[in-house]
Amino acid sequence: MRVQFWGTRGSIATPGPGTIRYGGNTSCVEVRSERGTLVIIDCGTGAHPLGQRFATPEANRVRGHILISHTHWDHIQGLPFFDPLFAAGNEWDIYGPKGLGRSLRDTLAGQMQYTYFPITLDQFESTIRYHDLMEGTFVIDDIRISARYLNHTALTLGYRLEVDGATLVYSSDHEPHSRTLAGGEGEITGQDLLHAEFISNADLLIHDAQYTADEYQSKVGWGHSTIEYVLKLARHARVKRIAFTHHDPLRDDDALDLLIEGARASLSRNGGAPLEVFAAAEGQTLEVKPSVADDTDRAAPDFHAMTPVAPALIERSVLLGLADPIMTALLSDAMRAEGLRIKLFADLNDARKLISKEPPSLAILEHDPARIDDGSCIGTLCLIDTRPRSLDPADVARLRDLSDLAVQELNGMNTPLRGH
């Protein structure tokens, strides 16, 4: 598989002369299998330049998948600027951890509320399906993906991608469970051992390494790893290559060079299996190929997520067509509060186009308002159907009959009531 880094900075985008080599954009990694399956991991500000790459005529009709580790700004802020989401004809599946009481879609929509951004999530023109994820294993085309919860200040998933015989693990943001291990010392046990299994035998491990062990003393509970911790776990887990990422915004290029030198020196002092380490740099591309284990006896066991999961599709939309703008506003508000996506249309042709492009879960279409003989409107007839269908003239005639029948009934009822 081919990997390209588009954003390697943690916390906040940090452009400037000090970050030219490793980059200032926040988290975003592009992965492509040999067969061409496109997976983007995280959509920090690095997603903006990545999106520009698809802005060529021949790149029309992009089909891709986006794995979101968590919804902190530095992992989603590029999403509203990711142009391929706005192009009609493109198709995207967006995956992220299932929140407590709020869907991934609603959380992503939150950063695009009108107060913060002029365009809402509903205005993405491409076909988008949102998937709420829990821990477990699932498949995207030719890629097997395992998701595991990380230790962070928000609900966060790490992703292990297996394809073409090679394994890539993305683990950001994550804090060591043990403070001793954060210093690179002590036994690997408990949850840290499970994390080591998750990264085991990775041909490339992309891991949060925002702090050094010294710096960590004042950052306990901030949700990030130390270089020492990552090295210790990676050695134990027989990882082949580590790309440190989520670089601290206060760390300039020269300071990162020094950290990498130090990490390499510490590895050579300790001996053991060869382990390549580097700091992920914006723009850098890598081929991740399966490596032959040279010492299989001592190899850590491969990670196998026990739970197969079908990512829950949480995209639900309602097609709403009412004549009364106040009723439209009220219904829209009520349904948006339920987490539903509302699509409005101008006329029946418009509705047909919307239905064929992306079938809604529910369509509420107002028929001609029914009126009694004196011309007063007695309400509206709504069509509520969970399956989109196009109405032929015979259907429309039947609906008119139904409406007329209702009017007749009401006229009949009304006559004796009139004057009371």
Ligand SMILES: [Zn+2]
């Ligand atoms: Zn982060």
Ligand SMILES: [Zn+2]
């Ligand atoms: Zn975070």
